[in-house]
Amino acid sequence: MRVRSIVGAVCGAVALSALVVPAAQAEENPITFSGIAINSGEPLVVGTGIPHIFNVHYNVNHTNELHSSEAHLYTGSAGEWKGQTDAAGDPSCRELSATVTRCVQALAIDPKKLSDNDLAGTWHVYLEATDVDYNVAGKGNLYPTTVLRNSVMARTEVAPEPVGKGETITVTGELTHADWNTHTYVGEAGKSVELQFRPSDSLSYSTVKTVETGSGGALKETLTAETTGAWRWYFASDGTTSGAVAVGDAVVVE
Structure with a gap:
């Protein structure tokens, strides 16, 4: 199964407020995330020139057929990203079962887009997904990941x-x-x-x-x-x- 990217439909910090599921509805949403992994848990080391490219692996758990999914890594609060990754490719997904899809997406941290040494430290994963019934889930503050200056x-x-x-x-x-x-x-x-x-x-x-x-x-x-x-x-x-x-x-x- 090929899961389509929705980069054009949702973008950066602007999409956060629209995609975050209110707490009262969280249990009702048929889409959840699990099994996140980045760089075997090791820090991501970023220099000054070439973007650092890495993969995010994650599961999308869904009741209905999955339509699209996307991953981000960011620093800052859920409502205000101070630094974030660029997509280095569309997500590639495969069905593990009728209700679980395993995805991997290549992301890049471009040091030219980082403007402060204080951005080094803990970053978090933000995941989003949509099913064929247009249920949308977006969740941040996932999988704390250390980003270091080289x-x-x-x-x-x-x-x-x-x-x-x-x-x-x-x-x-x-x-x-x-x-x-x-x-x-x-x-x-x-x-x-x-x-x-x-x-x-x-x-x-x-x-x-x-x-x-x-x-x-x-x-x-x-x-x-x-x-x-x-x-x-x-x-x-x-x-x-x-x-x-x-x-x-x-x-x-x-």
Whole structure:
């Protein structure tokens, strides 16, 4: 079965108030939604240039034959979307039974249409559907999904190389994030970043200390060289920006 899209009939935030089913009628509506999934529950990471395309999977439960359905992802309140996705294709649906239809729709978050870093964080799914008897259902505030600004870590640099045991080494780097105000990558001061070390006879890194970024996202730390191995910077996601790991720099300690 091919379910037709109703993009032209309903559009964006204007359609929200018209499609939301009043609470008093919700139990009577023959259309409901379930089984929503996006990116296996993992955050969606958005940069500054190319739109991030992803799929929304969901079930439409219907008493009558389904006519059309559509999905959106948005941030803001149900009545006022501050940021939203674009459709990257029509929904594709297949019948699981006479009353359940499984749909998937490709959506895109275009960073060029995001104008504030505060839009990072929790977004929600809005689903709508219409059956052949013109029953219409629209429901928002579904399936909280984290949308993050992309983070980039510059290559780790250690100096001097090589170095004598007991001498001082300086480890530097830089952490920047997608800035949706300027649509460039910008460093921010005060971000906590882990400085990690891997001995030459090991495959695993361990954290030596935590360092805060300086102006422009600059990272710098001085240490005493003890063992040959590799150093790198590691940043964990903070809820609005994605995690990032720098390429390590190996140092021979003589």
